[in-house]
Amino acid sequence: MTERKPPDVSFETWVDRQIRDAEARGDFARLPGAGKPLPRDLESPYDEMWWVKRKLAREGYSVLPPTLALRKEAEDALEAAYAAPSERIVRRILTEINVRIRDMMYKPPPGPPLGKKPYDVEDVVRQWRERRAGADGPEPGDA
Numbered sequence: 001m002t003e004r005k006p007p008d009v010s011f012e013t014w015v016d017r018q019i020r021d022a023e024a025r026g027d028f029a030r031l032p033g034a035g036k037p038l039p040r041d042l043e044s045p046y047d048e049m050w051w052v053k054r055k056l057a058r059e060g061y062s063v064l065p066p067t068l069a070l071r072k073e074a075e076d077a078l079e080a081a082y083a084a085p086s087e088r089i090v091r092r093i094l095t096e097i098n099v100r101i102r103d104m105m106y107k108p109p110p111g112p113p114l115g116k117k118p119y120d121v122e123d124v125v126r127q128w129r130e131r132r133a134g135a136d137g138p139e140p141g142d143a
Contacts, residue, residue, distance in 0.1 A: 065111030074116050090128050094121045
């Protein structure tokens with residue numbers, strides 16, 4: 001049971017004594033997070049959705065407008081095309097992302113503009129070939 005404050009002791013003095021006694025017992029040393037910096041979001045204004053944002057971040061989800069998400073996917077697809085092991089895979093990657101880019105161009109959702117146009121498959125394949133020319137020879141069946 002919690003110790004009661006004696007009637008003849010001021011509340012501030014009593015609380016100070018409780019804190020001193022807890023420190024002497026080492027109660028504060030065993031708290032979770034002891035010795036670690038305080039979270040950065042303590043100084044930010046209160047946000048009712050803090051727990052949702054923290055959960056999304058912890059789970060690795062990103063909440064971006066569709067155009068920004070597709071812009072990132074397009075850049076990732078181009079990098080994947082350059083790293084692809086065969087010309088057939090380069091063409092497949094670019095064809096799939098180009099379909100999504102064209103859909104977004106013709107049926108734009110709300111939010112910022114996409115700022116992307118479909119990739120020129122032949123140009124990217126040419127660049128892919130140039131990049132691979134120094135690394136190794138042509139793949140059989142890649143024409």
